[in-house]
Amino acid sequence: MKLSKLVCSSLLAGTVLISGCGNSAQLSQLQKENQELKSQVEDLQKENKELENKVSMYVPKEQKNKSNSSQSQVSQPVKLAKISFDKSGVxxxxxxxxxxxxxxxxxxxxxxxxxxxFGRPAYRFNDSSYGNVTSELTMQGNAAPNGFLKSGWTLFNTEKTTKGKVVIKQVHFADGSVWTNNNFEKEVDEGKASFE
Structure with missing residues (x-):
């Protein structure tokens, strides 16, 4: 009986020792794999953040409690620096x-x-059916960040025009990418009624 107790105790101790070592090795392996996965997740999060920064130039971020019009103005890559009118003849x-x-x-x-x-619409031919919105105008050149583009046009049959607002439709970058104002039509419709 003593011998069988000794054998059972030995077998039990051996089983615990062997299975404990196996669990320790498995635990060590799982911890190593977990650390590798954490590292991969961190790398993917960094890559995702970099891509968000690159894409943010083209995709306006939503701003709560602001209209779509102001949203577009905030995100557009150019702004009006100056507009002036000369009334010498035309x-x-x-x-x-x-x-x-x-x-x-x-x-x-x-x-x-x-x-x-007075800030009222200045219609072509003084007739509201002709509207107070120019055709689409294109300005070309090269403006570095914080640089300027400047150009001029003749506006025919608009003798009352003394003030103006500019609504940007598209901006083309030197790298070939294009920013498009998705609210262009809405901004024109809302803005053409009065200068303010």
């Missing part, structure tokens, strides 16, 4: 846009909403 308009993006801009497409001194 109406001449000069537009200066500033590049507020981190990339070089080489073309901008936009329209001008035209108004009189």
């Amino acid at each position: 109406t001449e308009v000069s537009v200066t846009l500033q590049n507020v993006s981190p990339k070089n801009v080489d073309a901008v497409e936009f329209v001008i909403l035209q108004f009189d001194n």
Whole structure:
């Protein structure tokens, strides 16, 4: 009986010792794999953040409690620096846009909403059926970040035009990418009624 107790105790101790070592090895292996997976997740999170930063230039972020119009104005890569009108015979308009993006801009497409001194729409031919929105105008050149693009046009049959607002439709970058104002039509429709 003593011998069988001794054998059982030995077998039990041996089993515990062997199975304990196996669990320790498995635990060590699982911890190593877990550490590798954590490292891979961190690398993927960094890569995701880098891609978000690259894409953020082209995809406007949602801003709560703000209209779509202001959302577009915040995210657009150029802004109006100056607009001036010269009334010597026909109406001449000069537009200066500033590049507020981190990339070089080489073309901008936009329209001008035209108004009189009172801020009322300045219609072509003084007829509301002709509207107060120019055709799409294109400005080309090269503006580095914080640089400027400037150009001028003649506005025919718009003798009352003394003020204007610019609505950007598209911006073309030197690297070939394009930013598009998804709210362009809405901004034109909302903006053409009054200067304010």
